[in-house]
Amino acid sequence: MTEYAIRITRLSYSYPDGTKALEDVDLDVRVGERVALVGPSGAGKSTLLLHLNGVLSGKGMIRVMGKPLGDTALREIRRHVGLVFQNPDDQLFCPTVFEDVAFGPLNLSISPQEIPHRVERALRDVGLDQSIRNRPSHHLSHGERKRVALASVLIMEPDILALDEPSSNLDPRNRRHLIELVASLPSTLVLATHDLGMVMALCPRTALMDRGKIWADGETRRILADARLMEEHGLEVP
Amino acid sequence: MRHNFIDRYANLDSPLHVLEARTKILGYLSLIAALLLMPGRNDVVLLVYAFVAAILVGASQVPLGYIAGRSLVILPFVLLAGIAAPWTNSFDGARFMALATRSFLSVTILLLMTSTTPFPELLRGLQKLGCPRILILNLGFLYRYLFVLTEEVLRMRQARDCRRAGRAPPRVELKLLGSMLGSLVLRSFERAERMYQAMLSRGYAGEFPVLAPRRFTWRDLTFLAGIALLIVSSFRYAGR
Known part of the structure; x- marks a missing residue:
């Protein structure tokens, strides 16, 4: 087993229209570590997450669970990295909740007999009632859809969980539930968010991103308490 | 927001509903x-x-x-x-x-x-009756995203109505409608891109797997x- 879940060295990425999204980003995450990516909108947090499983590929070197990211290992990498998108409508594209949650495992050629049990467990883990499994996801509330999106990734039992603004648009109860759920998972966590309360509850370590670069990386308590640093990058001390 | 679902009563449990x-x-x-x-x-x-x-x-x-x-x-x-x-x-x-x-x-x-x-x-x-898969896939996406698109249009209309008072001359109205349609196309295009990324993230490799109940x-x-x-x-x- 390798010591690092993720090793990113000098990663740069520009969008097709020329906008620079990432510039010389270095980030190492140890196995089992929980790291928050904070920063203003447009800082490049989501772009960085999309690199973790090779959906986007910029210049530089990325190693996931010790293996360099390249076309050959992509399917393997996607089994390791579970990415939950910010907007559940982008993530849930199947006609029913069941099919959406089962989509990942079916692609990973897990035996069909095992899938219903797995779906049941994943839905239970995110606190959803089993009765919603045959409903289309557009019949659900936003909070429920967010939880289905999380279930559709948890079911793949990823070693690394990458969450993009998981608490946005959640009411306080659902947010608290989400924090408890993520805290109970053994996975390595990379959490991109504005929700500094959630960061303090979950992540001992924080990396501050702005304009495609990482400006600070260290203990959460220290970084979030640095008023000058936070205000300089469009954030505020919570 | 409320929609008129085409299969609103499709989850009842009548002698006809249980048929294949x-x-x-x-x-x-x-x-x-x-x-x-x-x-x-x-x-x-x-x-x-x-x-x-x-x-x-x-x-x-x-x-x-x-x-x-x-x-x-x-x-x-x-x-x-x-x-x-x-x-x-x-x-x-x-x-x-x-x-x-x-x-x-x-x-x-x-x-x-x-x-x-x-x-x-x-x-x-x-699909089981031999309808081409590509057609089935597209119908599935249509069904899933019809409502997302409807909501998008409703939100755009609300946003427009919030920022205008009274009716503009027809030429201006038409122009407005045109740019709304244009941005709907662009938004859908970008959404499709994000969806595809989500599919890739969960191991999509060109095949849509199905389980038959x-x-x-x-x-x-x-x-x-x-x-x-x-x-x-x-x-x-x-x-x-």
Whole structure:
């Protein structure tokens, strides 16, 4: 087993229209570590997450669970990295909740007999009632859809969980539930968010991103308490 | 936001709901075909079909008002045909009534099909019947994203209405509508990109996997046999 879940060295990425999204980003995450990516909108947090499983590929070197990211290992990498998108409508594209949650495992050629049990467990883990499994996801509330999106990734039992603004648009109860759920998972966590309360509850370590670069990386308590640093990058001390 | 779902009653538990999707697709479509191809003008046969449709609607437990209301959608088209009829050389009231009845019954049967089968199952049925996969995939996405797009349009309209007072001249209105449509296309395009990323993230490699829940049972066989019996005997009767 390798010591690092993720090793990113000098990663740069520009969008097709020329906008620079990432510039010389270095980030190492140890196995089992929980790291928050904070920063203003447009800082490049989501772009960085999309690199973790090779959906986007910029210049530089990325190693996931010790293996360099390249076309050959992509399917393997996607089994390791579970990415939950910010907007559940982008993530849930199947006609029913069941099919959406089962989509990942079916692609990973897990035996069909095992899938219903797995779906049941994943839905239970995110606190959803089993009765919603045959409903289309557009019949659900936003909070429920967010939880289905999380279930559709948890079911793949990823070693690394990458969450993009998981608490946005959640009411306080659902947010608290989400924090408890993520805290109970053994996975390595990379959490991109504005929700500094959630960061303090979950992540001992924080990396501050702005304009495609990482400006600070260290203990959460220290970084979030640095008023000058936070205000300089469009954030505020919570 | 509220939508009028096309399969609002598709999750009931009636004798028709438990049938396999293929059974319903084949059964209902052949009923409609028989209805439209029935030779001559035979009121007794039409009456029998109306009776059968009424029994099916009753058995489906779908509210009568829902089916009847939706069936009326066909009315303007039938009336249009009726208006055109006097210019054709063989017009009479009875013929028009027969045309109207056939159209009305066909739409009722189609509605029965979509409101007793959840749309995903209908798609799976079509796929098993040999409908091309690419078509099924697209219909599936259409069903899933129709509502997302509707909401997007409603939100855009609200945003527009919040920022304007009164009506602008038609030229300006049209221009506004044009740019709204344009941004809807762009937004959908970008959403499609994000969806594809989400699919890749969960291991998509060009194949859409499916699990099949319902099975073909003796009930399906009985249903299809009943419909076949009805069609054959009605053709023999009408052809006399």
